[in-house]
Amino acid sequence: MNMRKLAAGLAGIMMLLASGAAHAGGELQLYNWGNYTNPDLLAKFEKETGIKVTVTDYDSNSTALAKIKAGGHGFDMVVPSASHVKIFIEEGLVIESRPDQMSNFKNVAPEWRNPFFDPGRRYSVPWQWGTVGMVVDTDVYKGDINTSAIVFDPPAELVGKINIAPEMLDIMNTAMMYVGSEPCSTDKAALKKARDVLVAAKPKWLSMDYGLVEKMPRGDYAAAIYWNGAAMRARLAKSSIRYGYPREGYTVWMDNAMVLKDAKNVENAKLFQNFVMDPENAALISSFAKYANGISGSEKFMPEEMATAPEVIVPDEFKSMGVFPPACSKEANDYYTAIWTELTK
Amino acid sequence: MNILSMKPKTFSLRYQPGFTIIALACFFMLYAPIVTLVIYSFNAGKYISIWEGFSLQWYVSAWNNEIVQDATIRSLVLALQASLYSTVLATMAALGTTRIRPFRGLTAIYAMINQPLMVPEIVTAVALLILFAMIKVATGVQGLFYLVAAHTAFCIPFAYLPIRARLEGMDLTLETAAADLYATPWMTFRRVTLPLMWPGIIAGAMLAFVISLDDIVITEFVKSAGQETLPTYMLGQLRRIITPEINAISTVLLAISLLVVSFFFVVSHKRD
């Protein structure tokens, strides 16, 4: 009993010390993907509100989820992908901050106002969104690039010159669509087909790695399945590089900013949510990380090269082929993991 | 070049054929990647492997990047603390596990000390995440303390092994002689044992320091808000793009370490 009292007393003192050290002008602890937050955006926010934002990085949705779930992390906001937004909501890790009632909500593009992962946008605001498609050097291969066959059944010119993004969910989902099924399906016949396609294709790949923006222009490989923003950067470095939207179906993703349940600076976090829905501020996000943001009117604040990029603006003819994968069920995820393990053993 | 041609004119006890060549080749191998790294820190282009001319822009941008500076300083502070604590603990443990006939429990002590080596980092990381999160939630205490504790723990075996290797089979007669001359145990330790152990301690401390400075996975899982270290910052960059800014920071760190070397060199020469 005494021990417990002592511990509580000590904890109290420690907390006092800790809070005394905090910023008086208000602060915000943002937990975001690495190299994803424009410092100018934070500077602008601090100038307007006096709130100092500290960014800490993560490198995968699962790391972020694991840390937030464990608790005691000290973060106020997190920016998970759509596939994980639902998990954060279901597990009760975020608060209903009601972005839909914020003054800047009017700027959110109509198609992003009622996403399936957060109906009515009661929790999350758009950060950035993009697609996963084919990146091809047209100097090497001149045929049709709007098909996943580029990586799953590559033409002779590309054999041994292919890179696969090391992201299990994106690759498995694309493969499932390639064999005529859908993301996160538990249809065994389709899973078997997808596995066979992947296992047969693997010897024709060079690597499963990040770093396309640098490696592709310098000619390490000539085709890849990768994210669209990186594809645009690669094209700017080497003009023969093109981005293809697989007609068998490609995946669309979106990262969304949410306020955590154990946040210490809830009001500041809400202010920040509203702040990033302003077109000018959203444009700052995009011009740094090179993906679209889902805020109408932000295009005119973006650099010229982005506002017209075919990698960022999905051409009308391909719009219907984009699929937003849900959070996979445990069963589907287990199948995916088993196939992925077999593929990379 | 004269090291290479250092053929024994008179018969040398220490000479072993080919050793010097291999050693120098080793040093070459160690430094070749470092040289490219330094070269690309002066790249005018955006990438760490496509040379586009000379520029200091990445040094300027690193200098202006508050996040990077914070992370670098945090990494150094962490490594200094962790290597200091772990070396002291490891030295004591090394003294405690040598110079005595094997006693019951010794094997268990060995196993426990070396345990951080035997588990992949990711496992320790997840385990520490869970444990520390419980403590943080229960007490509300945040701070660098958790990272220091985690780093100290996994640095202990790295510090311990060289020190023990040094102590094992060390000549006990000197200690006994000192005791025979009525030196107190503390005096014996200060004047006899410690000086003999010193090279092992230096090697252990250096290892612990670089191991801590290098750690990615455990830090990534244990860090709280605002506790980015240089490696975790880089891990975040890995997914998107890595700019020569990182090379610039690394070059500065290298320069600092070389300064330390020169300092030691001067000091050790003065003493002679």
Place this chain on the structure above:
Amino acid sequence: MTSSSNNDPSVFAEQLAVRRHWLLCAPALTVLFLAASGPLLIVLVYSFLESGEYGGVVWKPSVDAWFRVVFQRDIFDDTLSLADAHLKILWRSMRLSFFTTITTLILGFPTAYFIATRPQNSRNIWLFMVTVPFWTNLLIRTFAIMEVIRNEGMINTLLIFIGVIDAPVQMMNTDFAIMVGMTYVYLPLMVLPLYAAMERLDFSLVEAAYDLYATRLKVLWRVIIPLVRPGVVAGSILVFIPALGAFVTPRVLGGGKKMMLGNLIELQFGAGRNWPLGAALSITLLAVVMVALLVYVRTVQKNAELQR
């Protein structure tokens, strides 16, 4: 604590000594228990629980994870077989780590010897020179190695320039690249303990051997190596075990097409959302390492006794 031992002063002195030695170890053991071994118990417990829907665990006992370490149920025809993927990855990891240990030993031994035979006051400088590259961090170092071994990298450019080869040799994205990377990364872990053991090498024994007309090779093999054996053991352990769990090097230099154990475990804790399986795989790795270590230490001890 029998009465007879209390009466015998020499036994009593020895008991005191043992106690003193325990006390010396106590602080290190405490820290290790709190921040390394203790948390590992959590992992052990987790391996016997059910996996949570989105990672984490459900507090229901289950041996499913352990079952999956060894067996796999074919997802398509439900037949049961040995988990060939897991075994393959384990075998690959052990093989690569073993060769890495051998290479670092071959390179590290002469290097440590070279340093240990420098004049007293320059030894620490050389030693420091070994650790200097490690002030940059693992990731940037791995990227730097990539610059050296890639197709347009330093080695290929040099070889083509000299005319040894016409077309670049593909080194990136192979097992060879992983080994080069790991050898580079773990070399200091071999050199430092070796140095610590060699530094106190008693050259009068070497002299005695030469007086008995031993050749240089014999001196190396029969005198020097046995004397520095603890350093060899320490170095090999320090290299082999971290190499087994290596994680960054296989991904960056190996091109990520083939996993090593570290990657497999990370997959389970990450995208695979199966923490119990990750935990069970970790404990398996731990067991493998323990057995290897035991066999290794026993063999070394036996050899040492034989030579005595």
